[in-house]
Amino acid sequence: MFDHSPIGMYRCREDGGFRYVNAALVRMLGYETCDELLGCNLNRDIYVDPADRDQLLARYRPVGGVTGARVRWRTKQGRHVTVQIHGHVVESPDGPSFDASVLDVTEMETANRELRAQREALATTASMLDLVVHQMSAIYWIVDRELRICRAGGAIEKLLGVKPGRFVGMTLDEVQRADPSTVDTTVMHRRALAGETVKFASEVRGKHVVTTVCPHIVGDEIVGAVGTCVDVTANHVLERRMVDAQRAESLGVLAGGLAHDFNNLLAAILGNADLALRELAPRAPGRAPLENIRQASLRAAELTNQLLAYAGRAGVSATRVSPIPLVDELLRISAATMPSNVHVRVAIAPELTLRGDASQIRQVLLNLINNARDALASRGGTVTISGRLFHHNGERSSDDELTAPPGTYVAIEVADDGPGMSAETRHRIFEPFFTTKPTGHGLGLAAVLGIVRAHTGGLQVMTAPGAGTRFVILWPAASPADQPIAQPQTGQTVLIVDDEDLIRDVVARMIEDLGYSAITATDAQAGLAIVDNLPVDAVLIDLTTPPATTHLAMTLRARRPSLPIILCSGFDHDGGADAYLPKPFRIDALDQTLARLLPRRAAAAAPANGTASHAAPGSSVTISGTSA
Numbered sequence: 001m002f003d004h005s006p007i008g009m010y011r012c013r014e015d016g017g018f019r020y021v022n023a024a025l026v027r028m029l030g031y032e033t034c035d036e037l038l039g040c041n042l043n044r045d046i047y048v049d050p051a052d053r054d055q056l057l058a059r060y061r062p063v064g065g066v067t068g069a070r071v072r073w074r075t076k077q078g079r080h081v082t083v084q085i086h087g088h089v090v091e092s093p094d095g096p097s098f099d100a101s102v103l104d105v106t107e108m109e110t111a112n113r114e115l116r117a118q119r120e121a122l123a124t125t126a127s128m129l130d131l132v133v134h135q136m137s138a139i140y141w142i143v144d145r146e147l148r149i150c151r152a153g154g155a156i157e158k159l160l161g162v163k164p165g166r167f168v169g170m171t172l173d174e175v176q177r178a179d180p181s182t183v184d185t186t187v188m189h190r191r192a193l194a195g196e197t198v199k200f201a202s203e204v205r206g207k208h209v210v211t212t213v214c215p216h217i218v219g220d221e222i223v224g225a226v227g228t229c230v231d232v233t234a235n236h237v238l239e240r241r242m243v244d245a246q247r248a249e250s251l252g253v254l255a256g257g258l259a260h261d262f263n264n265l266l267a268a269i270l271g272n273a274d275l276a277l278r279e280l281a282p283r284a285p286g287r288a289p290l291e292n293i294r295q296a297s298l299r300a301a302e303l304t305n306q307l308l309a310y311a312g313r314a315g316v317s318a319t320r321v322s323p324i325p326l327v328d329e330l331l332r333i334s335a336a337t338m339p340s341n342v343h344v345r346v347a348i349a350p351e352l353t354l355r356g357d358a359s360q361i362r363q364v365l366l367n368l369i370n371n372a373r374d375a376l377a378s379r380g381g382t383v384t385i386s387g388r389l390f391h392h393n394g395e396r397s398s399d400d401e402l403t404a405p406p407g408t409y410v411a412i413e414v415a416d417d418g419p420g421m422s423a424e425t426r427h428r429i430f431e432p433f434f435t436t437k438p439t440g441h442g443l444g445l446a447a448v449l450g451i452v453r454a455h456t457g458g459l460q461v462m463t464a465p466g467a468g469t470r471f472v473i474l475w476p477a478a479s480p481a482d483q484p485i486a487q488p489q490t491g492q493t494v495l496i497v498d499d500e501d502l503i504r505d506v507v508a509r510m511i512e513d514l515g516y517s518a519i520t521a522t523d524a525q526a527g528l529a530i531v532d533n534l535p536v537d538a539v540l541i542d543l544t545t546p547p548a549t550t551h552l553a554m555t556l557r558a559r560r561p562s563l564p565i566i567l568c569s570g571f572d573h574d575g576g577a578d579a580y581l582p583k584p585f586r587i588d589a590l591d592q593t594l595a596r597l598l599p600r601r602a603a604a605a606a607p608a609n610g611t612a613s614h615a616a617p618g619s620s621v622t623i624s625g626t627s628a
Helices: 022-026 032-038 040-045 049-065 106-134 156-160 172-178 187-193 233-279 287-310 321-339 358-378 423-428 444-454 499-515 524-533 550-559 587-597
Strands: 009-013 018-021 063-072 082-091 097-104 139-143 150-156 197-202 207-219 219-231 319-321 342-348 354-356 383-394 400-402 409-417 458-461 469-476 493-497 515-523 538-542 567-571 579-582 620-623
Touching: 009 022, 018 032, 022 032, 022 097, 022 172, 022 524, 040 342, 049 063, 049 082, 082 106, 150 156, 150 197, 156 207, 172 187, 187 207, 187 219, 207 233, 207 321, 207 469, 233 287, 233 499, 233 587, 319 358, 321 358, 321 383, 354 383, 354 469, 358 383, 358 409, 358 444, 400 444, 444 458, 444 469, 493 499, 493 524, 499 515, 499 587, 515 524, 524 538, 524 550, 550 567, 579 587
Parallel strands: 342 383, 493 515, 493 538, 515 620, 538 567, 567 579
Antiparallel strands: 009 018, 009 097, 063 082, 082 097, 139 150, 139 219, 197 207, 207 219, 319 354, 383 409, 400 458, 409 469, 458 469
16 A cells, blocks of 8 residues: 555654655655655755754654645755645654655645635725725625525615615515615516616615616526616706706797797887877876776786796896895885784895896895795794805805806895795796796796896705795895996987887887987898988897897997997897887886987987988888898
C-alpha cells in the first residue's frame, strides 16, 4: 500500500532525514528514484523556509500528530509547491519518527486565491450596485418559479417604508394583498417566467414607479424572474407640471384670441350705444334700452379683461404703487359684504412701494380678499393681509404656482384660517371657468395668475384641508427711478389706424362727435402715408392691425417726435405711447384722453410739410394701404 499509493508518503527522523519515501512522493518532488530522494533532508532540501518545519514540530509534538497543515516545499527543479501534511509520531527502537501523507494542493491553493479574489470583486461590485440602487431610489428582487421572493435589496426602506427583508419568503400574491398596487404584478411575473421581458408603470404607497421584470435564466432553464423598480415620482411631477404649463399656455392663447375678437365687437356696441345716448334727450323713450346695452357691454368687457389678464396679455403700466391705500379702499368697498363673524387684520409697512398697474393690482387684491371672505362665510374667522420686502433667489419652491425671477419684491400675503383646500382643488383653482362657488364664473384666480405673470412676479399658494389658505404675491419692488408715466399732449386732428371696419367707423364718429376731425387708415403703411402728407395732430393705433403695427408707433416717434400717440387694444402695450385706451372704451374715456392731450401743444403739432390743409371738423376720410 505504501509503495503503490497515489498519495505521497514518507517517514522521517526528527532531524529531517528520510527513512522511507514512496514513489508518489518522488514524482511529486521531481526526483528520479526513491534512493535519490532518500539522500535529501527536509530541512536542507525540501522546505522553502526551514523555520516552517520548526513551527510545525512545535505544534505537533504536544498532541502527537498534525492534520492538514499547509507548508511550502521545493522540488528538485526549484519550483515551489504548497503541500498539505497529515501525520503522526511513531516510536521505534531507533528513536521517534514521523509518518506523513502529503497532498499537492498548489493548484487548489491558486484556485482558492482566484476564487477569493473573485468573491471580493463580486462583493465590491454588489456593494457599489446596491449603493447605486439606493441613490436611484430603486429596489430589486428575485423570485422562483412559484413566485416566492428569494432575495430583495436596494432602497426598500426609503421607497416603501419597510425593512429590507420584509418580503423575503413571501409570495407575490401575499405581497400584493399586503401592499396593493395599481397593476397586478403576479400577471407580469408569470409573463417573465414564460420568457418575456415586461416593463410597466404603477403606483405603490403613493409613489409612481416603473418596474421591469425579466426571466432569471440558469444554463438554458428559466428558474425564476428578476425584477427592478425605480421611483419616478419626481419625474411624474415634472411631467405633470409641463402638461399643466402647456395646457395653460393653450388656454391662454385661446382666451386671448377670443377676448380680442370679442373686445372688437364690444367696442363697436359700446361706442354706438354711447353715440346714440348722446343724441337722445334724458327722458327719451328709447334711452333705457340703450342704457341697458351699455351696462351689459361694460359687464362683458370686465369678463374679457379677466380673460386677457389670465392670458397675460392685458395692458400693464409701470408706476409706483403703495399697497396700503389700495387695501384700505378695497376693504371699504368690501365692508358691506363682509360677514360680521369675519375679522380682517392688516399688517403692511407704510414705506412699501411696488411697480405695476394700480388697477390690475387692485383687481388681484379684490379677488383674493373676496375668496378669503367666501371661505369664512359659513364658519367665521380671520383674514390677514400682510406685506413685506422680499429678496428672491429665483429658485422654485413646492408651493409655487408661478416662480418669480431673482430680484427684490414686495410680498403681499392674503391668508385665511378657513377650511383650506384639497390637493385636487388646489391643482385646479387657476384654471379658467373652474369654480367651487355656485354662482362663480371661475375667472377670478385665472385673471390673478395672468396679471402676476404680466408683471413678471411670483405666486405661491399654501393650503391643506383644515389648515386655511395663504396666497403670496411677489410684486416687483419699486426703485427710486420709477415715476408715474408723464401725461402727453397733442393737437386737433386724429388719425385712426385699425383694420376692423366697425371699429374705425365707430371711433371716427365718436371723435367727430367730440368736436375733432378724424382720418382713418386700414393698416400701418396707409397710416404712415397720411402722417407724411396730411396735418395729423394725434394718432390712435390698434396694436393688432396688420401689417407691422407693433413698429408703427416707433416709426412715428422717429419721424415726428412731438406727435402724440394713443395705443388702443385689449392686449399689452409698450411704454412708448403717450396714452393707452383699453378696448372696449367708452366715449367719456376717449374724451378725457383727447382733452388731456390736444389743447396744450396745438402749436407744436405742425405737419411734416405744410402743403395740406386740415380735414373739416366733423368729417372723416378713410385711406387703405393699397390706395395710399
